[in-house]
Amino acid sequence: MYRSPDGEEVFVIDCHTHLWDxxxxxxxxxxxxxxxxxxxxxxxxxxxxxxxxxLEEYEKYSPDRMAHDLFVKGYVxxxxxxxxxxxxxxxxxxxxxxxxxxxxxxxxxxxxLNGRWDARDGESxxxxxxxxxGEWDIKGVKLYTAEWIGNSKGYxxxxxxxxxxxxxxxxxxxxxxxxxxxxxxxPLNRDAFDVxxxxxxxxxxxxxxxxxxxxxLPRLEDFCWIATQESNVLGGLSVAMPxxxxxxxxxxxxxxxxxxxVGPDKILFGSDYALWEPKWLIEKFWALExxxxxxxxxxxxxxxxxxxxxxxxNAARLYGIDPAEHLNKISKDTLAQQAEKMYAVS
Amino acid sequence: xxxxxxxxTESPGTPDVAxxxxxxxxxxxxxxxxxxxxxxxxxxxxxxxxxxxxDVTVVFKLPTYWCSPNFAYLMAGDLRARIRALPGIRTxxxxxxxxxxxxxxxxxxxxxxxFADAFADEVAEDExxxxxxxxxLRKGxxxxxxxxxRQLLKAGLDEATLLSLHIEDLMVDESANQVCVAxxxxxxxxxxxxxxxxxxxxKGSVIGLFQAKNDLLITDDTGQxxxxxxxxxxxxxxxxxxxxxxxxxxxxxxxxxxxxxxxGASASDQEEDEL
Numbered sequence: 001m002y003r004s005p006d007g008e009e010v011f012v013i014d015c016h017t018h019l020w021d022x023x024x025x026x027x028x029x030x031x032x033x034x035x036x037x038x039x040x041x042x043x044x045x046x047x048x049x050x051x052x053x054x055l056e057e058y059e060k061y062s063p064d065r066m067a068h069d070l071f072v073k074g075y076v077x078x079x080x081x082x083x084x085x086x087x088x089x090x091x092x093x094x095x096x097x098x099x100x101x102x103x104x105x106x107x108x109x110x111x112x113l114n115g116r117w118d119a120r121d122g123e124s125x126x127x128x129x130x131x132x133x134g135e136w137d138i139k140g141v142k143l144y145t146a147e148w149i150g151n152s153k154g155y156x157x158x159x160x161x162x163x164x165x166x167x168x169x170x171x172x173x174x175x176x177x178x179x180x181x182x183x184x185x186x187p188l189n190r191d192a193f194d195v196x197x198x199x200x201x202x203x204x205x206x207x208x209x210x211x212x213x214x215x216x217l218p219r220l221e222d223f224c225w226i227a228t229q230e231s232n233v234l235g236g237l238s239v240a241m242p243x244x245x246x247x248x249x250x251x252x253x254x255x256x257x258x259x260x261x262v263g264p265d266k267i268l269f270g271s272d273y274a275l276w277e278p279k280w281l282i283e284k285f286w287a288l289e290x291x292x293x294x295x296x297x298x299x300x301x302x303x304x305x306x307x308x309x310x311x312x313x314n315a316a317r318l319y320g321i322d323p324a325e326h327l328n329k330i331s332k333d334t335l336a337q338q339a340e341k342m343y344a345v346s
Numbered sequence: 347x348x349x350x351x352x353x354x355t356e357s358p359g360t361p362d363v364a365x366x367x368x369x370x371x372x373x374x375x376x377x378x379x380x381x382x383x384x385x386x387x388x389x390x391x392x393x394x395x396x397x398x399x400x401d402v403t404v405v406f407k408l409p410t411y412w413c414s415p416n417f418a419y420l421m422a423g424d425l426r427a428r429i430r431a432l433p434g435i436r437t438x439x440x441x442x443x444x445x446x447x448x449x450x451x452x453x454x455x456x457x458x459x460x461f462a463d464a465f466a467d468e469v470a471e472d473e474x475x476x477x478x479x480x481x482x483l484r485k486g487x488x489x490x491x492x493x494x495x496r497q498l499l500k501a502g503l504d505e506a507t508l509l510s511l512h513i514e515d516l517m518v519d520e521s522a523n524q525v526c527v528a529x530x531x532x533x534x535x536x537x538x539x540x541x542x543x544x545x546x547x548x549k550g551s552v553i554g555l556f557q558a559k560n561d562l563l564i565t566d567d568t569g570q571x572x573x574x575x576x577x578x579x580x581x582x583x584x585x586x587x588x589x590x591x592x593x594x595x596x597x598x599x600x601x602x603x604x605x606x607x608x609x610g611a612s613a614s615d616q617e618e619d620e621l
Binding site: 031034042044045047048153218219221240242243245246250253261 | 410411467468582583585586589590593594596597601603608611612
C-alpha cells in the first residue's frame with residue numbers, strides 16, 4: 001500500500017516482476033552475457049543513480065532482496081511474476097516458472113505466478129501448460145514471441161500453432177496473455193516490433209485479454225490503434241514509465257496520448273523489476289501532473305482516480321482480486337509490518 | 347559530386363586523390379538511423395574512420411547488442427555505398443561492433459550481399475527491407491510535419507490558410523532559421539521555423555512529394571489533401587508517430603550513453619525536442 005504525501009492510500013499491483021539469474025555461471029554463451037549487459041544499460045540509462053545496483057548483484061539477486069524492494073521499500077501489495085525462459089542463452093533459463101515459484105512459495109499472498117508457452121513447443125508444450133495450471137492454477141502467461149529456439153528466431157501470435165495454445169488457454173481459464181512487444185531483435189524479415197499479430201489474435205479470442213507489455217514501444221502508434229479497435233487489448237507501462245525521470249514531459253505526453261486513445265481502464269503499472277524499482281516509479285507517478293497545454297490539446301487528465309486504476313485497480317479486475325479483502329489479508333504479514341516500521345512517521 | 351578527374355586536376359602531381367578522414371565524414375554525414383530519423387554521425391554511432399591510402403574502413407556501433415539486424419543492415423549498406431562513391435576509393439569496408447549479428451552483417455555487407463542473401467535461412471525477399479525503409483521514411487515525414495504544423499498553428503496561422511498553402515508560398519532561410527509565408531492576408535515571417543520547414547521539405551521530396559511548385563504544403567504522406575476541418579483529427583495520428591520516434595530516440599541515446607560512456611540518467615537532461 002502506498003501512502004502518498006497528500007494522504008491517499010493506494011492499492012498497488014506491480015504487473016511485471018522477475019526473479020532472474022543471469023550470473024556468469026548460468027550464462028550459456030555470448031548471448032547470455034549480451035542480454036544482461038543490455039538490461040543493465042536500460043537500468044543505468046533510465047534510473048536515478050541511487051537505484052543502480054552493482055552489476056554483480058544485478059546479475060543475480062536474492063529472494064529476500066526482491067521481497068524487500070517490492071513490498072517493504074516499494075509499496076507494492078501484489079507482484080505478478082512473468083516467466084521468461086531464454087534457455088538458449090542461460091543453462092537453467094533466465095526466470096522460468098520454477099525459478100519464480102521460489103517467491104510464490106515464500107510469499108503466497110504477495111505474488112501471482114504466471115507461466116508461459118511457446119507456439120513452437122508442440123504437444124509437449126501443451127502438456128507443460130496443463131501441468132502449470134494444475135500445479136499453480138495460473139491465470140496468466142508471459143509470451144516472449146522473439147525467443148530463440150535452435151534456428152528459429154521467434155513466432156507470431158497469428159501462427160496456427162499459436163492458435164492451438166490460445167484455444168488451450170481459453171479452455172483452461174488462463175485468460176491474461178502478457179505479450180512482450182517491446183524492443184526485440186528477431187524475426188528479421190519484417191519490422192520486429194510489429195504488433196499486428198496481436199490484433200489478429202485478439203479478434204479471434206474475445207474471451208482472452210491481451211496485455212501488450214511496454215505499450216508496444218517502440219511502435220506506440222500501432223499499439224494505440226489496435227487497443228482502440230479491440231476491447232480486449234490493454235497496455236503495460238513497464239519500460240515506458242522510467243522516462244518520468246530523465247524526460248518527464250515526454251512521459252506526460254505519452255500518458256496523454258494513451259489516455260486519449262486507450263482510456264484509463266486499459267493501462268497497467270509494471271516495474272519490470274529488477275530493471276527498475278517500484279518505489280521511485282510509484283512516487284514519481286503519483287506526483288505527476290499533465291501540463292495544462294497537454295490537457296487542453298488531448299482533452300484528458302491524469303486524475304487521482306486514473307492513477308489508482310493504473311497502479312492497481314485495473315490489474316485487480318483482470319486477476320479477480322478484491323483489493324479491500326486482499327489488503328486485509330496481507331496487512332498483518334511480516335512484510336507489511338516492516339513497511340509500516342520503515343515509513344512510520346517519527 | 348565532383349568527378350574523379352576534376353579532383354585530380356585540383357591536386358596536380360599526385361596520381362590519385364588523397365582521401366582524408368574529413369572526406370569520409372562528409373560523405374557519410376547524412377546516413378540516417380532509419381528508425382530515429384537522425385544521422386549516425388550526429389548520434390555518435392560512428393566509432394572510427396580509418397583511412398589507409400585508397401582503402402577506407404568505417405566502424406560503427408549501436409545502442410544495444412540487440413538492435414534489429416534489419417535496421418543495422420540498412421545502415422551498413424548505406425555507409426558502404428557512400429564510401430564506395432568517394433573519388434579515389436579502392437576498398438570500402440564497413441564493420442559493425444558489439445552486436446549479436448556483427449559477424450554476419452560485417453562479412454555479408456563487405457561482400458556486397460543483399461540482406462536476403464546474408465540471412466538466407468530467415469529472410470525471403472529483399473523487398474521487405476526496402477519496404478521497411480519506406481515505412482520509416484514516411485514516419486519521419488509525419489513527425490517532421492507534425493512539428494511544423496504545430497509551430498505554424500502556434501504562430502497564428504489558421505487551419506484553412508495552412509491547408510491552402512503551396513510550396514511556392516514559402517521562402518525558407520535555414521541559416522536565419524526563418525520562414526516567410528505568403529498568405530491571402532499578406533506575407534508572414536516566422537522566426538525559429540526555418541529549420542523545421544527545411545527538414546520537412548527535404549523529407550517530403552525523398553518520399554516523392556513536393557515535385558512541383560504548386561503542390562500543397564500540407565498533405566498526408568501519400569500526397570492526398572487533408573479534408574477541410576479535419577486537421578486536428580489528422581494530427582492525432584501523426585502526433586503518435588512523432589511521440590514514438592522521439593521516445594525511441596531518447597531511449598536509444600540513453601542506452602548508448604549508458605553502454606559506451608557509462609553515464610546514467612540525469613533528471614536535468616534537456617528535453618530539446620519539445621514543442
